[in-house]
Amino acid sequence: MPEEKMMPEGSSAPLADVKVIDVGTLLAAPFAAAILGDFGAEVIKIEQPSGDPLRRYGHQYDGVPLLWKVVNRNKKSVVLDLKDPGNHDTFIDLVAGADVLIENFRPGTLERWGFSPTKLQETNQQLVVTRVTGFGQDGPYARRPGFGTLAEAMSGLAAMSGERDGPPLLPSFPLADALAGMQAACATLIALHARRRIGRGQVADVAITEAMIAAMGAQVTAYEKLGVKPRRVGSSSDNNAPRNVYRCADGRWVAVSAPAQSVAERVVRLVGRPELTDEPWFASGRGRVSHRDLLDNAIGQWIGRFRRDEVIDAFEEAGAAVAPIYEVDDVLDDPHFQARQATVHVPDSELDTVCMPNVAFRLSETPGSIRWAGPRLGEHTDDVLNGEHP
Incomplete structure (x- = not known):
């Protein structure tokens, strides 16, 4: 088995000079932050005292949530109640030293707490604010609760999935959230690159529904030109056979x-x-x-x-x-995936090691790596808020 080329430690990691504040919950926004963390960004995961709902989602081992370990790898967990006005200044201080804030609250929530992007960027003009929601920051549906399942339903994916005579079929895993997370990570990196040219940060508005529509390819193009609607054809294709x-x-x-x-x-x-x-x-x-x-x-x-x-x-x-x-x-068990190290065992303070998918793409000179699995609730609160960097 070839030796895995690990990401260089310290300042040579490609995103080592990027600090990310992740105030997202569940999947899409935290997945985006995890991608940045894979390549060396310092990712500070802000959780309410009750913890991210993802800690109570999916399979657990001895009470430890396993999906949490994957989605929140390479992050530092800080407990900070953003609803409490007494924590306002603490959060503003964190944002002042950050490059990116990633969130996926319903539109208007940050504003209600006193943390609108405009206010945050008054404190830190360089800040990139990446906002991930079901339907985007504006439009008739903006304030609706938005989850990946709704995007899979409304994008046309479910309507074209399933057997010919069967009902529409939703994917059995969070496909739309993963796609939106990748789009959000891409948007964040583009905004960081643009910052060098325009001299300031900006707001990235990522809608899970639109990420899913974009992934559907030319379905709207074919309908607009030909009136063709995708059909349910099971595992077949309307474009090619066999x-x-x-x-x-x-x-x-x-x-x-x-x-x-x-x-x-x-x-x-x-x-x-x-x-x-x-x-x-x-x-x-x-x-x-x-x-x-x-x-x-x-x-x-x-x-x-x-x-x-x-x-x-x-x-x-x-x-x-x-x-x-x-x-x-x-x-x-597949020998090719083993040779490519498609999955890795990551050290963890609670479970010793955790097996999870490896970083999904390879860079020849500055590869990413997973240094630790999702942390315990509040594990890094004192270190981060006291300015310590273990």
Whole structure:
């Protein structure tokens, strides 16, 4: 296994000169702050005395929340009740020395507490304020409660997900929050870069609904030009075929994708139907979609005769695209993911170590790293508020 190139310690980390105040809760905004922390930013997580609701969300081990450990890695936990006017000056002092404030309260909440972006930037002109909400800071829905599930519903994702005759399908994990978190991290970095040129910070307004709509690609473009609405097609695609999941003889599953005609040709030859390549409709993705039931039947019957490992070996030998349908233990056992260190064991004061996804992208000279898992509630309050930096 190749040795992982860890992020340089100290000032050589790419974001070591960036201080982030994370007052977000649950997922989208804290996920953005975590990405910055992965690359060396000092991230101070401000929590109410009751703690971030994420501490009570999802699986726990001996009472310790596991999702918390992942989403709030590389952060310092500070307990500070922002609703208490007595803590106003303390928070303003923290913001005065920060580069970024990330929040995801309902619009108007920070303003009600006396912390509007305008006021904060009067204290610190260089401050970037990244605001993540369900629907954005303005518009008719701005003050509605907004969560990732609502964005998945309103973006068109649920309407096009599921089996043909089944109901709309929501993803079983927080997809929209993760996408919005990545968009928020990107917006923050762009604002920090622009600060060098314009000489001041700015406000980034990130709506989870709009992040999800953007991820849907050209669905609105196709509707505006052609009146086409995406349909529920299960694991198939309206753009190309073959593309589906198929059950093997041992009960395991594989996914097959053939976005290029050359790959589609290899697949049908492999499964014993080379004559299909001579059909006029086979020459385009849309043509193959119009005959996807025929293709699925041919591929499904062939795959159903063999064990999954036999199917994958045959596809790889033929140069056709296939992948096993993994469960989580398969992910951990996969030799490629192990070689790439797609998951890592992170030291933790409560659980000794915690296994979690590694930093999602690699930089050749200044790679990111996960130095510690999500902290205990208020673990760093005294150190941060007293100006100490352990």
